[in-house]
Amino acid sequence: MREVMTKSMARNIFYGGSLFFIIIFLGLSFHSHRYVVTTSTNVETLSEEVALGKKVWEDKACINCHTLMGEGAYFAPELVNVMTRWGVDDDPEGAFDVLKGWMESQPTGIEGRRQMPQFNLSDDEIRHLSEFFLWINTIDTQNWPPNDAG
């Protein structure tokens, strides 16, 4: 390598090249941000309830068992499409009912089964959470996951 390149050449390539790639990345990020807001997600239906549901999701640290869009802790099922899996994706009342039934029956206590904690959610919180799941189900994820199993 001694013959090919001097140290200062290597240094200049590093700084110049990195700057170049940072600028491209920022440009694409800017475009992606616009794309998310205008195309892949529905900002009109992102209601106060959906935002509150996201807060419930975060306060209970759900991501440290479940995944959303494949990201999280692989201990429990994928939930971005949970409303499709339950067959209630176009039925907000049904979504609320099924989710309420699910949350209230935890933990199952069955020996040898993974246990979900009892979070003692109020009806409002369950409503917010189900609105959150319904909303994220509408994000255009390039057809991921491959099937309803998530």
Add this chain to the structure above:
Amino acid sequence: MKYKSQKIALVYFAVAMALFAVQVLGGLLAGWIYVSPNTLSELLPFNIVRMLHTNSLIVWLLLGFFGAAYFLIPEESEREIHSEKLAYIQLAILVLGTLGVVVTYTFNLFEGHWLLGKEGREFIEQPKWVKAGIVVAALIFLYNVTMTVLQGKKTAITNILLLGLWGLALLFLFAFYNPENLALDKMYWWYVVHLWVEGVWELIMASILAYLMLKLTGVDREVVEKWLYVIVAAALFSGILGTGHHYYWIGTPDYWQWIGSIFSTLEIVPFFAMMAFAFVMVWKGRRDHPNKAALLWSLGCATLAFFGAGVWGFLHTLHGVNYYSHGTQITAAHGHLAFYGAYVCINLAVISYALPILRNRDPYNQVLNMAAFWLMSSGMVFMTFVLTFAGTIQTHLQRVMGEYFMDVQDQVEIFYWMRFGSGAIVVLGVILFIYAMAVPRKEIIDTGAAETPAE
């Protein structure tokens, strides 16, 4: 030890090792919950255990980086650290924050509180007051080391190290931005997570590795530093746009599938370069340094980082593959070996190198230290294999055949048993390592050690 302020590193390393023990014990418990799911399910649910496992990992690695910086910067810039007092204040803030995090998570305190409660986004769950503390500590650190370097000699190693540490602190600021729109949330969340571990952390890792090679092999500084620039150039050229491999399925445009596939494939290059660099330096170097354990960790780091981050990363990074494998145990396999190979090993390498100097003794306990390397590394490699098998089966059953998550999990249970076993080996290795570092016992082998001046 040439400069007395290098001593700061000792306490940083000590706290790092304590957290390292917490991390692997948390991991062992999580591995046990996988095979015996009713364990502690109401007292300490899995999500809490996992937060302790991942958060303590991140914090101890950061403490190790800070310690490494305080150790090598005085030597590189040929002057004392600007302010020892600030360095200890920084550590006190970080320790307070860490204790706060552990207590908040374990007892689920202040849930939902905007300042005191945990925040619930993966890896950056720390309550806001802790995040603010991290920023303050980082600013103190950056002020301290930057002043030291500016007033002293500037080398490529300190340049790259500082660049990496500044980038680390700046990118962490995105942890404060949490949009209501989940797709945007994820997009910027990766600014912290990906641009840390596949961007600026690689700069830190490469500069520490370069420093170790310089000391352990005695190769000319010009050669080492030229390699260093080439490695970090490869890291950032591939890693920045490589972020695209996280933008396939989160609501971002489809062009990321191509950009992500191409650039993240290239992410293997810097790791290959680091491995080639480490071995070439050792072959070329004429110095027979007595600290064989540090050399073993350095070479092990470069090799396992290449396999864990490079090969196992490539395994599932092409978008056509990732469509099926995304978010399965394959990701977990990659995550474990990549973090271990790249960041755990580099920390243990620099600790193995620095500790005998800091405690003013010969590199004792090398046999134990090297045994710890082989225990930890073989345990981690085995864990990676079994999780890869589990993930492959999971990908097929769940993503191709469409079987439900829990049904599939039941079918791969055997691999979780093997993962628990390999995890236990890793924990043994960690205990042995900490013992070898902390408890001085006269060495049995290597009589040549006394003649060569330890540097």
